[in-house]
Amino acid sequence: MNFLENTLSHLEDDLYSLYSCLLVNRYWSQHVIPLLWSQPFELVKETSSHKIIITYISCLPKETKKRFRIGGIKLPNYERTLFDYPKYLKNFNTQKFCRALNKTFLTNTTSPQYFYSKKSKNKFSNIIRKQIKLFKGFYIIYPKNNFDKSINKCFKPILKQYYSTYPNPYLAKEIIYLLFNQYITLKSLIINTCLDNRYKMDIELHLFLQRNHNSLQNLSTFELDFVKKLSYNREWKKEDFLLTELLNKMSEYAINLRKIRIEIPFSDPWGGQRLTTKFHQSLRKLIESQTKLKIFISNYYWDQTESCLYESLTKQSNTLKRLTLMELTHSDHRFRKGLSSWKNLETLELLGGSDFLTPSNVELEQLSIKNLFIGQNYEPDPLISKILKATNKNLNKLVLDGSSNSIIFETIIKYCPKITHLSITLSLDNYNYIILLLPKLFSNLYQLKYLKLSSREINKKSEIFESLLKVSKSFPLSLQHLVLELNMYYLNLDYFLKQCHHYLIYLDIIYNNIIIQDELFLTLMQYKKDNNNCQKIRFFSSLEFPYNLDLDFLDDVSEYITFVKEKYSNFNINNLW
Template sequence: MSALNNKAMPEMPPVCIKEIIEQAKDNKKTLYNLLFVNRTWCNIVVPTLWSNPFDVNEENSGLVIKTYISCFNSYEEIHLINHGFELPLQRIPPLYNYPEYLQSFDTENFMIAIKLWLKIRRPKRQLSKDNLEKVKFFMEMLGNMLFRNSRGLRNLTISHHHCQDFKCLQVSFDGLKRGLINLDQFKFDCNHMSIGDCQELEVITNIGKNLTLFAHNIQHIYIGNIKSIKILKAFLQLIRAQSNLTSLEFETWEKASLYEAYSIITSQFDTLKYLKLNGIINIYALLSVLKFFTNLESLVLYNYHEFGNEHLQQMFRERLPIVNLKNLYILKSNHTTKMCLESLIRSAKFHNLQSLTLDEVTPRILKIIQKQFVNLRSLSIFISDSYLSNIMQMIPSLRSLQKLVLSETRKGRWRSQNLESLAKTFPTSLINLGLFASISEYELDTLLKSLTVEIHELDFFNEEMTSDGVLKVVTKYAENNRYLKKVGFTVEKGGNMTFSDFLLNKARKFIGEIKSMENSGKTRNSFRNRQMIVAQDDKCI
């Protein structure tokens, strides 16, 4: 026994260690623990841990800043001391060159970490001028050091919600070109902040201009709600400057710049694969330019509306091009746009469509789907109880359907007898079923017993369904039908599933994976938002 104990454990190959760390990259606590396994693990964990250091809680923000201060050279330390900053008397050299691992940079998290380190909290009133200048000075010192030493950012997020913060963003960090040249993702998210003066307007416009000047290989761009046409045009030029843009999300549209925006988006016709537009106006004008996109796979239209006279709309309807989309998502439409939606999906030539997500549908829309989209592999719709009979007529014709997500509307709960009948209409190709509904344990049990197909994955998008009673019903179904491999339950953001240990352990004997799906709230709109995120995964079905 002693000989076995003395025998050294075999060293795990670095490629295996990297795979383990990759799976844990979003769990900071786990990464910190892995630092202390041995030197090999530490050398592999440190670059991952410090690739996005400012995405931490309040307690660790100070530790991040202190670690970076240890990376300052002697000149920078003297400069800080001369400006009133207290530094440790004995300087401990850092074990690693931490700034070189920086890959993700969120300007607001960066600012918050600095303010916490300086013990400046966000008061309800504005920060004093002296404190603001102190933040700005230290941000420039630290930012210069980070950008000068970093190998280059992959992700950049501008996400401020307080106008004072933009005054600090006037600085231009050393090494900005090298820091941005390899940028892969850019996000501008200032939806809750109104631009108050010309100085703030100029700062944000300059951000867009610097990105346009240095970053030409961005693959993913997200532009939030922009109130200023000047700022919008600066970011439109950023889009035009890209050579390999594959994903674009726009959260706002100004009528005055609509056609300029369409023209610039069209400049990415040969690379763009994913396009999401929120608050779109004149969908027909958009479709008229989609014919130029040779590789576009996914289109998301959210909260759209129309303008223009009937003659103009009729002209676009008659000239709709063939659009080679694989995934189409149209969400948060209102009553006035239902007719537009019906006309769109009837007229547009979506020959290769595989995934379709729609807001509340009508019998006419269901008939169009039944006639024109028989090759769908994924379908997600909001449906009222009164239209479930229409679903039953449509579903059997979708013989390639693998994934079906059904959601209740505000018009009332589904009736038990309709659920039982619905379960018997699913095509044999169906393997993934998702429900966003308030159904009882008895109704769920009846539905599952009525299924005539082999369901491999069940997802419950209503938090009310995350209960011991539902888990018990699902476990019974899995025990009797061994083909169920995965079940998903929705929990509040940052929360955990609260099943009893006994039921959870029993369920795991028959179900391969029981996963939690985060949700920011119980509202119908929160489910719509999650549908748009989940929708991107449909293309791999």
């Protein structure tokens, strides 16, 4: 049994393989069902997500399902499902769940077209509708005694007639209450504050989750994602209150989180309104309460008057392994103190920009960072060269996004000789001097195995190619995998590859031009033929396959080139770690 469970666990994100395993026999199905239904909304397309909600409702007792039929929801005729599917739910995304609810009300109501209906122009009709709405308050969703049942029996026909044309938005709440009962224990919770109210459903997910403590106790991943612009007027005070309450409750019960991601756009997500101090304090409290936190990802920019989150993260000095900061970041002395205290920090990603320039006389202690990502807007900060110097021999993987700071390259040459994976996105600013430094950089990186060269602007100036073509001569002999995102003309590419002193094992070409010539593939094919050590050449493009080329020709060259048919932006080629 353990062998089967371990094998199936490797297929938990592969819907088609799991479905095939499901049909083997009953014993296998009993082990596959929990995996399939642990994250059902992630495994199916949005167009079919409403079927999950209907299946959940079908798991309920007969008497309970009557309330949904009264509310105008069409349900299957079968009595009960073979499995109690809700209890297997482990990963919950509020946005995907809300969309599934919206789809359910749209496609499974008696008269869905009335779901969007605006106020009728007929005054008499509006009066009748208002009178019927009064009866909704008398219907008791969970009757406790015979008196409650008698009241329901009186009003049931009236409500059934009403909800057959105007589905009850409060059914959404009831679905959640029935779904998140006491035996549900989540492992991943993603809250998207863009709860889609287009269908008038205020389901208050946050408020419900904070009531059910059992659903949070085994939580290992928590993500809070804000959206800048919404199509409706959001109740920001209510959201702030609910989220604050949720974070406070999580700090009591969800204390074993391994990953926290906070996405709050810096450009005022509520049109001038800001999150309150209470929310900030509850977030600090949540971070400090953790015992196993390994990953913290955030673009949350707090006001300088608030207490610093880095002070809270220092409580995780023994467990924190990855820190990702986006948009503006407070990089003052408290951040530098945090870098020194996070003894097990292996991955540091600085994707945005710094709001504080580090004094030139500041020095950092030895850092344990192995993986470092430097965004373009961070490069003016002297802190970056300080970090590179402090990581020195520990640094293995480095990403420089939009590099134009020569000081950074000089620091790498001097202090970081053990880099094995390097990605450089070149910028036109200070380009000539950077190109002169690259040969010296490559000659010093004697352990370099992976190299990616790219530029967002390189196709705008042809003279860049002339200086760049000479760089390949300096590639170290250790290099095995080369990725080029430079939109090279096929003759330039041919020259560039021939200048390498040794043959590569892996070669990836990322091409963004709207026109792709046959000669480009012929060049790559010839390189593969001439190089017996080359195991794979992959081709990525922003264009859809077959790139407006002859299919027979592509079929011939596919023996030598692997065409990655999904768009390269969706392919995880930039993640070195």
